[in-house]
Amino acid sequence: MLGLYSTPIERATAGLVRNFDLEPSHARRICELDLATEHYPSGAEIGAADEPPYLKWILDGWACEARELADGRRQIFSFVLPGDLVRPPQIPGARIVRALTAVQCVDVGDMLAHGGVGETTLEALHRATAEAHARKYEHLSRLAWRSALSRMASLLVELHDRLDSVGLTRGREFALPLRHEELADALGLSAVHVTRCLGVLRTRGLMTLQFRRVSGFDRAGLQELCEG
Amino acid sequence: MLGLYSTPIERATAGLVRNFDLEPSHARRICELDLATEHYPSGAEIGAADEPPYLKWILDGWACEARELADGRRQIFSFVLPGDLVRPPQIPGARIVRALTAVQCVDVGDMLAHGGVGETTLEALHRATAEAHARKYEHLSRLAWRSALSRMASLLVELHDRLDSVGLTRGREFALPLRHEELADALGLSAVHVTRCLGVLRTRGLMTLQFRRVSGFDRAGLQELCEG
DNA sequence: CGGTCGTTTGAAGTGGTTCAAGCCTTGTGG
DNA sequence: CCACAAGGCTTGAACCACTTCAAACGACCG
Numbered sequence: 001m002l003g004l005y006s007t008p009i010e011r012a013t014a015g016l017v018r019n020f021d022l023e024p025s026h027a028r029r030i031c032e033l034d035l036a037t038e039h040y041p042s043g044a045e046i047g048a049a050d051e052p053p054y055l056k057w058i059l060d061g062w063a064c065e066a067r068e069l070a071d072g073r074r075q076i077f078s079f080v081l082p083g084d085l086v087r088p089p090q091i092p093g094a095r096i097v098r099a100l101t102a103v104q105c106v107d108v109g110d111m112l113a114h115g116g117v118g119e120t121t122l123e124a125l126h127r128a129t130a131e132a133h134a135r136k137y138e139h140l141s142r143l144a145w146r147s148a149l150s151r152m153a154s155l156l157v158e159l160h161d162r163l164d165s166v167g168l169t170r171g172r173e174f175a176l177p178l179r180h181e182e183l184a185d186a187l188g189l190s191a192v193h194v195t196r197c198l199g200v201l202r203t204r205g206l207m208t209l210q211f212r213r214v215s216g217f218d219r220a221g222l223q224e225l226c227e228g
Numbered sequence: 229m230l231g232l233y234s235t236p237i238e239r240a241t242a243g244l245v246r247n248f249d250l251e252p253s254h255a256r257r258i259c260e261l262d263l264a265t266e267h268y269p270s271g272a273e274i275g276a277a278d279e280p281p282y283l284k285w286i287l288d289g290w291a292c293e294a295r296e297l298a299d300g301r302r303q304i305f306s307f308v309l310p311g312d313l314v315r316p317p318q319i320p321g322a323r324i325v326r327a328l329t330a331v332q333c334v335d336v337g338d339m340l341a342h343g344g345v346g347e348t349t350l351e352a353l354h355r356a357t358a359e360a361h362a363r364k365y366e367h368l369s370r371l372a373w374r375s376a377l378s379r380m381a382s383l384l385v386e387l388h389d390r391l392d393s394v395g396l397t398r399g400r401e402f403a404l405p406l407r408h409e410e411l412a413d414a415l416g417l418s419a420v421h422v423t424r425c426l427g428v429l430r431t432r433g434l435m436t437l438q439f440r441r442v443s444g445f446d447r448a449g450l451q452e453l454c455e456g
Numbered sequence: 457c458g459g460t461c462g463t464t465t466g467a468a469g470t471g472g473t474t475c476a477a478g479c480c481t482t483g484t485g486g
Numbered sequence: 487c488c489a490c491a492a493g494g495c496t497t498g499a500a501c502c503a504c505t506t507c508a509a510a511c512g513a514c515c516g
């Protein structure tokens with residue numbers, strides 16, 4: 001298992017190997033490429049400067065897929081983590097991808113042009129996109145009839161599992177660089193209520209979120225809450 | 229414009245022509261094929277008897293894409309209308325497609341094997357699936373931070389527009405064969421509150437739902453409500 | 457060290473739920 | 487064709503989860 005000290009590209013390829021059947025030998029070859037990485041500062045819109053059919057592969061940092069309204073309200077559709085892919089929106093303006101921390105990524109088009117990246121890698125990336133799509137159904141049922149506590153638990157379990165698959169957890173701890181407001185925008189709650197929910201989880205001993213890190217993460221206990 | 233007395237296949241192809249750039253000549257050719265249609269009674273699971281990579285094209289009737297829980301609760305992810313496509317779920321059990329009325333459809337695989345259906349038709353069907361996917365984002369933001377009245381208005385406008393594009397509206401009227409419970413399962417509300425919302429829309433003169441039909445549909449007025 | 461932004465806590469308000477009863481449709485069998 | 491039963495719709499009243507507003511506290515950054 002990958003520790004915290006591997007490089008971003010190693011973690012991202014490890015995710016493809018673990019979840020999407022990429023051959024380890026292909027993964028190694030990708031890591032050895034001298035890929036030109038793109039860097040976005042926190043708050044930047046990813047892909048804003050690119051021509052539409054771009055495809056970005058996130059190596060490091062967090063972003064979100066969201067709709068932002070004129071009045072300042074925002075709906076976060078999903079969080080984008082290392083190892084994930086970003087596609088342009090079909091309908092311009094319907095949805096944007098915004099970096100929530102500093103983000104490092106590669107352009108998949110560039111990577112393919114670079115050579116040495118086979119068809120099988122592209123297939124693994126395809127399966128990754130399909131899974132991201134399937135997660136939208138999960139998110140839909142989160143928002144629909146579950147209580148605030150259950151929504152929160154379910155999102156945290158999802159994020160934990162996704163981070164774990166790219167080697168970004170360390171036992172019961174992991175970095176969660178989201179403000180309460182961002183969790184609120186994703187879960188359809190007010191930021192104040194997010195605070196209260198996190199407080200309940202803490203007093204129940206299920207997890208503690210402090211200083212942008214989660215500790216004491218009790219996956220089984222949180223999973224139980226998800227049903228409610 | 230197509231009237232109410234055209235056939236199901238004419239309406240479905242008309243939707244492809246109107247929204248997804250299918251050539252009218254191709255549409256006519258499809259209508260002339262002697263297609264074997266499948267029939268599902270209300271309540272049946274569509275595709276339950278088929279091998280996974282099936283693709284069904286709905287010609288008549290209503291269905292829904294949903295997750296059904298052991299305790300009887302259900303989340304409806306989307307409604308499936310004439311002209312829409314049904315794909316098998318990637319993860320079995322995560323989601324099913326259930327007929328809400330009697331449904332008539334064709335298997336796209338059969339239709340292609342039949343000959344006379346070109347590449348361009350397949351592309352149009354592809355664009356239709358992409359749009360159905362984009363609607364999930366719309367539904368996500370409906371559920372997230374909008375009031376019950378706004379959710380309801382937004383769903384009704386969507387259904388009206390989709391029905392209109394396949395010639396299933398007649399002025400300010402259209403058939404809406406959904407029970408309050410089904411609207412509730414889609415909007416994340418209780419059936420009782422759906423009744424109340426519909427009551428408000430009626431007293432405001434925006435629309436009346438009675439006997440499975442909508443009348444006096446005021447699209448502009450409902451559209452205004454969607455923002456709130 | 458002071459300012460800013462994010463978090464925490466409290467109190468009051470509200471939109472939607474739940475429970476319960478009555479009504480109206482629709483379907484069924486005599 | 488009518489009588490009855492079953493299921494969906496409607497309405498009212500009580501309750502609760504989450505929101506909003508407001509004020510204080512704490513971390514981080516110049």
